[in-house]
Amino acid sequence: xxxxxxxxxxxxxxVEHAEKANAGRVTDLHIVIGDLASMVDxxxxxxxDIIAKGTIAEQATLHFRRVPAELQCxxxxxxxxxxxxxxxxxxxxxxxxxxxxxxxxxxxxxxxx
Amino acid sequence: xxQNIPVVENILNANDRIAQENYSRLENAGVFxxxxxxxxxxxxxSLIEQTLPRLKGKLRVAAxxxxxxxxxxxxxxxxxxxxxxxxxxxxxxxxxDAVMLHGALDKLELVQYDLLIVENVGNLVCPANFxxxxxxxxxxxSVPEGDDKPYKYPGTYRGxxxxxxxxxxxxxxxxxxxxxxxxxxxxxxxxxTTFHTSCTTGEGLDAWADWLIENAKH
Numbered sequence: 001x002x003x004x005x006x007x008x009x010x011x012x013x014x015v016e017h018a019e020k021a022n023a024g025r026v027t028d029l030h031i032v033i034g035d036l037a038s039m040v041d042x043x044x045x046x047x048x049d050i051i052a053k054g055t056i057a058e059q060a061t062l063h064f065r066r067v068p069a070e071l072q073c074x075x076x077x078x079x080x081x082x083x084x085x086x087x088x089x090x091x092x093x094x095x096x097x098x099x100x101x102x103x104x105x106x107x108x109x110x111x112x113x
Numbered sequence: 114x115x116q117n118i119p120v121v122e123n124i125l126n127a128n129d130r131i132a133q134e135n136y137s138r139l140e141n142a143g144v145f146x147x148x149x150x151x152x153x154x155x156x157x158x159s160l161i162e163q164t165l166p167r168l169k170g171k172l173r174v175a176a177x178x179x180x181x182x183x184x185x186x187x188x189x190x191x192x193x194x195x196x197x198x199x200x201x202x203x204x205x206x207x208x209x210d211a212v213m214l215h216g217a218l219d220k221l222e223l224v225q226y227d228l229l230i231v232e233n234v235g236n237l238v239c240p241a242n243f244x245x246x247x248x249x250x251x252x253x254x255s256v257p258e259g260d261d262k263p264y265k266y267p268g269t270y271r272g273x274x275x276x277x278x279x280x281x282x283x284x285x286x287x288x289x290x291x292x293x294x295x296x297x298x299x300x301x302x303x304x305x306t307t308f309h310t311s312c313t314t315g316e317g318l319d320a321w322a323d324w325l326i327e328n329a330k331h
Contacts, residue, residue, distance in 0.1 A: 002208055002239035009124050017118050027115065031124075038238050038268045069267075074303065087264060087300035095296055096303035099271070105242075106123050113115045 003040060006105075007047035014057050014110050023112030026057035030109045034067040036102035041066075060110075069102030128243055131211035135218060135246030142223035144175075145329035146231065148209075148245050150269060151253035152262075153235030156279040158186045159312040160253055160321075161230055165194040167322035172227040172329050177201060177217045179209040179234045186232060195230070197221055208239035211246055228329045237262070241269040249274040249328070256280045260290045263297030271301035275308070277321065282311040 010029065018026045033039045041064045052058050071087070072079045075094030088095055123129070139146045151157045161176065168174055175197040176190035187200035199217050201209060214231065221229075231247055233240045252273040254262060257280060263270040270276075276298060284291075298305060306324070310317035 002206075002242055005128075005206070005208075005210060006124050006242070009127055012127070013120065013122050013124065017120050017122075021116065021118055023116065023118075036268055038242060071300075082267075082300075085264065087267070087297055095299045097300050099301070105125065107120045109117050109119045109121070111115060111117050 002038075003043040004047050004051075006039065007044050007051060010044070010107060011048070011052055011055065011057060013107055014060070015055055017110055018056060018112045021112060024056065026060045026110050026112050028061050028063060028111035029057075029107060030063050030065065030111075032065045032067060032104045032106050032108050034102040034104035035069045036099065037105040039105060065108070067101050067104050070100045071097040072100050073097050125242065125244075128211045131215055132244040132246035135211055135214050136248075137246075138218060138223065139229065139246070139248070142226075144223050144226050144229050145325075145331070146229040146247040146249075147275075147325075148231045148233055148240075148247040148250045149253060150233050150237070150240050150250060150273065151235060151255075152237045152258060155235070155253045155255040155258065156312055157232050157235065157253050158189050160277065160279060160310065160318075161190055161195075161232060162193040163312045163315070163318050164230075164322055164325070165190070167318060168228070168325065169194055171326050173225060174228045174230060175199075175221055175226040176230045176232065177214065178232045179203060179213070181205055181207075181234060190230070190232075196226065203234060207234055207236050208243050209233050209245060210243040214245045214247075228325060237266040237269045241266075241272050251275040251277060253277045253279050254294075256283045256289045257287050260294035261297075263294060263301070267301055270298055273302065273305065275306045275324070276302075278307065278309045280311060280313075281309045281316060282314050 073089035074096040176195040178186035184200040187198040191198035
């Protein structure tokens with residue numbers, strides 16, 4: 001549901017950048033979403049199809065690059081990908097980790113013409 | 114002529130900028146502020162109701178309540194002793210965002226308060242993405258929700274400053290493994306300030322109120 005608000009931001013940012021470049025239309029959006037960012041591709045696409053209508057980004061294709069979650073153990077420094085059931089370090093079973101990847105949520109670039 | 118334009122812009126930048134503005138307003142007015150997150154039914158409003166009498170005479174409190182509809186929560190906060198209680202009806206949105214809080218702050222003479230309690234919409238997913246600009250974020254988890262919640266909602270659990278485990282009086286009646294729950298919390302949020310509370314027995318509420326008083330006086 002929060003994807004509506006973020007899709008509105010996405011549209012605003014892409015139109016602003018396209019207009020700054022004097023582009024006639026936006027053809028593609030390259031979006032990066034970390035698996036910990038709680039964003040659903042389909043949901044963004046759903047809102048996009050509704051709110052982009054009538055803008056210069058109406059025909060744009062959305063490309064999503066997902067980034068898997070990666071943690072680094074605070075105890076043994078091992079880098080690992082958490083599973084659904086376990087977040088602790090698989091090697092030393094240490095508790096406490098830094099998030100190295102998976103929180104990304106940004107618009108990397110747009111294609112215009 | 115097709116062209117690729119690098120953007121690299123955080124999609125929630127606009128919200129984060131307004132959140133920063135909210136933070137400055139609260140800070141300049143000397144108001145300590147908290148954003149309370151929880152799933153529906155975890156006991157956010159009951160916790161606020163039980164907390165306010167413990168702050169009476171010590172802190173001047175304003176409350177802002179976010180809900181999709183109704184003013185039930187702000188009415189309860191006002192009845193429990195909040196000097197001002199403002200309801201934000203999001204009209205369907207599943208979270209509060211910085212712009213909504215900005216509008217609600219306009220309705221308060223901020224210097225008249227020591228503590229602002231913002232009660233977010235009951236939801237463990239969306240509110241975590243939208244910073245409001247409060248000083249601290251507080252998560253109310255409740256025992257009957259289950260011990261797997263930190264694993265299912267890592268985004269919410271890792272971003273909070275305070276964790277309140279509520280309805281602790283129900284522990285004997287539900288299958289809640291505290292060690293499994295705490296392990297999930299500690300991996301992503303090591304050392305998070307934690308209170309175990311019950312709004313029925315009153316357990317833990319004095320410690321929580323003392324924490325608020327201590328932080329608001331700084």
